[in-house]
Amino acid sequence: MAQNNKGLKASVQKLGSHLSGMVMPNIGAFIAWGIITALFIETGWLPNASLAELVGPMQTYLLPLLIAYSAGSMVHAHRGGVIATVASMGVIVGSSVPMFIGAMLMGPFAAWILKKFDEKFGDSIPSGFEMLVNNFSSGIIGFILAIIGYYAIGPVVSAMTNALATGVESIVAANLLPLANVFIEPAKILFLNNAINHGILTPLGTQQVAEAGKSILYLLEANPGPGLGVLLAFMFFGKGSAKASSPGAIIIHFLGGIHEIYFPYVMMKPLMFLAVIAGGVSGTFVLQTLGAGLSGAASPGSIIAILGMTAPGSHLAVIAGVLTGALVSFLVGAVILKADKSEEADDNFEKSQAAIAAAKAESKGQAVVSEVASDEVPNIESIDRIIFACDAGMGSSAMGASLLRKKVKAAGLSIPVTNSAINNLTDNGKTLVITQEELTTRARKQAPSSTHVSVENFLDDKRYDSILADMQGGHASVSTPDTSFSAVEEAAPYKQVTRVIFAHSDQVTASAMGASLLRNQLKKYGLNVQVETLSLGALPNEADVLIVSTAALGETVKAKSPLAHHLVLESLHEESQYRELGLNFK
Template sequence: MSETTQQSKGAKASIQKFGSYLSSMVMPNIGAFIAWGIFAALFIPTGYLPNEALNEVGGAMQVYLLPLLIAYAGGNLVYGQRGAVVGTIATMGVIGGSNVPMFIGAMMMGPLGGWLIKKFDEQFQDKVPSGFEMLVNNFSSGILGFLLAILGFYAVGPIVSALTHWMAVGVENIIEMGILPLANVLIEPAKVLFLNNAINHGILTPLGNLQVGELGKSILFLLETNPGPGLGVLLAFALFGRGSAKSSSWGAMLIHFLGGIHEIYFPYVMTNPLLFIAVIAGGVVGSFVFGLFNVGLTGPASPGSIVAILGVTARGDHLGVVAGVLAAALVSFLVSAVILRFSQSTNDDFEAQKKATQAAKAESKGQSVALDAEEQSDEVPTFDEIDQIIFACDAGMGSSAMGASLLRKKAKEINLNKKITNSAINNLSDDAKTLVITQEELTTRARRQAPSSTHISVENFLDGDRYDAILAEMQAKSEGVTSEVAPEKQATVQQQLQEAADVDFSNIKEITFAYDGKVGASTMAASQLRNQFTQAGIQTPVTAKPVSELHDSQQQLVIVEAPLDAQMKAYANQSMWVSYANLLDESNYQALIDALK
């Protein structure tokens, strides 16, 4: 690898790490930003319900509440509660020493206060006489916070004020010159390279907040969060794509456009580098239309859902915002459609491209990605070995929240009463009774944060089949079920495979794994077969059901463990039945896959 390439990768990793840190200060407080945006939308002089007294509440939130929350989160990231307190005290100094909202100042002073009190404790903690620990702890944080507040008032506050004013003037000049849409030439490809948090929460959100204070709205909130470019790409795949990329694009559209999880369309763009042109073109046109209508949002939209965007759109700007989103989607769709129709490359192996995207994401964070999720995963625990399950990601929101919600629904179906939540990796606690679920490229970081916890890697937080398999394996282990073939069954396995290969599967319209009492292996096998079908582009539904819920159909294939088939056939005697000694052996189903392709 050349020195230039190594430097490029290192720079990208540093940017991603920096952006992730900024995001971790802003994202936990997005609710407060949205509340402030609602105050601005309703009660400013040009709002829906102008109210001078309530507008002062919104102003106080902007000047005091939001910077202090950011500072608290930044100090907490560095050194927990003590860091949060010192960082917040320090930020009061920059607030008092400036005449603009101190979002940037809070991002500086919060972590600085946390770092300094951490270094103080490292130097003097072991030197404090017994019995004086509380006294020293309280006075050290108070005195250090006081000194930093003075520094912030006389030095940092005025400097940040001048810098902020300079940046705000620059943005205004860019908008007046009509060249703001060109920012999307950089924003759109950077998003797909997983630098979206660094751009949105590190740059656009602080500058947008300043514009809201002056104008009551900001177009900057729309630049990165516009779902139009991604929607256009996904629609083009739905109509002109092939294989699993085509079949999965409809669901991805809902998650992206309504759920606001933009990361879900990144693998689709990565399948063909020419599609970067599509998202850039869509982003530029969308921002041009936003500027043409002079629209903006009263606060940051998070996640980047059309619902969230319309919820914080300034009064009278909804038509222009919708027009910009639709224009971006249309242009992105048209360019993507041309690329997909006439590209010489084949995109059938979408799963391989997803792997490449995972590797790119890991590389952008300075990490390595395993070839297989299981290489990074611990063994699945039993139900008794854990008290809670946590989905962890960079910011602890977005896709991890959706993953936690999806698993909660699946856990409820099997009456699993465990706490299932989502969290930022930096906020994980080291607990041996916790199961942590992360995306593959984040598992190493999660292990360092919580080494005693059990860690499971997934490719995609929205992969329901993967969670079916995890829950089924946990239940199987809890009930003492093993997925290995018993020695006495080995002699009949080859005979059963040969018999299954001779069966005519061509008329099968549905496949059911039937079980009697214990669901473990049947549910896991159903999930594995669904994954095999997805990779082969087969749409036939695969489910797992108790034998008592089977319906009788000549177009149904029922798959069971070998010892149970004779006693269970009475429940659906018109259906086709196949039995295997080991339901989890994927080679069992090759004849079925070949017949249904």
């Protein structure tokens, strides 16, 4: 049962990481689209028919294709991103609604198909034909997947749209208004908000206004409370770029009235659907109980526009309903985010657990026994590298790699010892992967052919002595570290680094953003380390340099600058990883 729970936890963590990687690098594009929409649509703050023509194409094509490219590049670098956009274009054209979900499904699938093709046939391509085969393979596979997307995904989403619309209409007809938000809130996240609001609720609301002078139906979809609560939860309890971008999104959502701005935040953490549903249901319950209503449709769904359309005598009721929805979604969202142990929070939690378990076992005179079975440690001839892997590929794994690297050198061995994020592991039968036991399940899935050894604590000297002895047949004498060894020094594996370089080929923007994030973090720590970006051809080969690159460039960069320190990241946009990296310089 425990193993099943760990497998489920690993799968959920990996899914959350991939969803975040698809959406968060593109938040800037969502904000740009939100500003254009809030200003220039017919009911916006500065109506402009010409500029408003940007809104539709950006929502229909630009934003889904950006998500598709990000998803594909996570799976198979630039080639994966290109084929992901081609395949997703078929999905977009084959549906009448914005295909964000379709892009999140088709993008990684298309990149995975191309990756498997490259793995199977890459070594068989005759010399000189590489470019020809690569271009035509991605073109032909992309063509086939675009056709599949057009005929397969579009009808499924259309059926989903009809089902949600029918559910909302039935609940409204039965006078069970709060329950309508069980359908409305997920439908909004799927960008079906306009179809439900203007196709169902507005016509029914218009009829009620003619009879009673106001209608609560105008508030079911337009209530900004649930979205406000979600964004507040990310602002206080989120991580990385989601936390950093949420204050700006709040302004665009609550004051600008563009609810779509919070949709990516929910999509990256699917449990947040519960938060918006809870906020919507509770907000509508308060609105109905207090007799709130609008005298006309509020568009865009800004709190200013809503209060402007509120029927006389309903202002306090409307404000109460909005605040209730915001409070409930914030509370539910806060619980979800605080319970999330992924990324650096999970890493720190696992380190604390390992240290406590080790101390407890030592106090009882017991050996610390790993809950996750390790493979048998291979002999020295059967491996060509050792990789310490953790969730982010920095803090704890960097410490462990530094410790074992010293021991390997002292033993006179020439095996390279590096650290990596689990998602960046490559499947190699001659690699020994060392992880904390909580992460071993994920590492096995990422690199099933490698040998996996679990440790309780990445700073356990004796465990590494045992591993080295097993590698050398159990007879090797492993040198004891120098008595001048400083735990603080080992905890800062980049202490001697004076220059950090973000390597790039064609992704200049991504490397510049990563450099800026790290530079700001080092400044907060009071560290004077030069941070810059350089192209592959200009990289130095110096021992006091740390070169940061993505998985697509990692091997090329290491071959070009073997004397430098190297760090390979899955994404250069995640702010949280630079907080942990900064500690390695102190």
